[in-house]
Amino acid sequence: MKRTWIAAAALLALAAGVAPAMAQSVAVSGLAGQAVTLSAADLAAMPRTSVTLHLDGGRTEACEGVQLSDILAKVGAPQGKALRGPEMADIIVVKASDGYRVALALAETDPGMRPDKMVLADRCNGAAMAAPEGPLRLVVENDVRPARSARQVISISLARAP
Numbered sequence: 001m002k003r004t005w006i007a008a009a010a011l012l013a014l015a016a017g018v019a020p021a022m023a024q025s026v027a028v029s030g031l032a033g034q035a036v037t038l039s040a041a042d043l044a045a046m047p048r049t050s051v052t053l054h055l056d057g058g059r060t061e062a063c064e065g066v067q068l069s070d071i072l073a074k075v076g077a078p079q080g081k082a083l084r085g086p087e088m089a090d091i092i093v094v095k096a097s098d099g100y101r102v103a104l105a106l107a108e109t110d111p112g113m114r115p116d117k118m119v120l121a122d123r124c125n126g127a128a129m130a131a132p133e134g135p136l137r138l139v140v141e142n143d144v145r146p147a148r149s150a151r152q153v154i155s156i157s158l159a160r161a162p
């Protein structure tokens with residue numbers, strides 16, 4: 001009886017979108033068909049960094065996660081000195097579960113190119129994020145408006161600009 005009630009409550013919570021953040025993975029793809037899926041555990045085990053998210057109305061959140069450069073390295077994206085020539089036209093498309101998309105230049109994500117970090121955040125203000133913010137959110141350091149801060153990120157794809 002008690003179990004039934006708990007199951008019903010869990011279903012209701014899911015339907016209402018108030019369930020605690022669930023383990024969400026991100027699909028990452030490279031230029032030559034490379035593909036990896038990073039789980040929450042994978043992201044937790046990668047090098048971690050902190051970044052401030054500037055929201056509307058002067059609100060800020062202290063977020064943490066993994067730099068896009070470390071994620072893109074998993075699908076063979078060129079970095080550092082290898083990021084030159086035709087690679088300067090490489091772009092990244094970050095996709096969210098609601099169809100929202102944010103395009104970035106690969107060069108912008110390289111810590112050797114510019115100091116501001118681009119981070120796939122899985123925690124903000126000390127906690128995992130539930131929908132509609134998370135579980136995964138793009139944070140572009142020092143962006144004044146949060147329009148590029150895609151919520152509920154599901155994939156990151158590398159492409160060559162036409």
Ligand SMILES: Nc1nc2c(c(=O)[nH]1)N[C@H]1C(S)=C(S)[C@@H](COP(=O)(O)O)O[C@H]1N2
Pocket residue numbers: 055056096097098100133146147148149150151152
């Ligand atoms: N997935 C997704 N992410 C999104 C958006 C969206 O429509 N879908 N809107 C963006 C815009 S325009 C803003 S201002 C911020 C709002 O973030 P907040 O709801 O946490 O304040 O989310 C950004 N990220």
Ligand SMILES: [Mo]
Pocket residue numbers: 146147
């Ligand atoms: Mo916005």
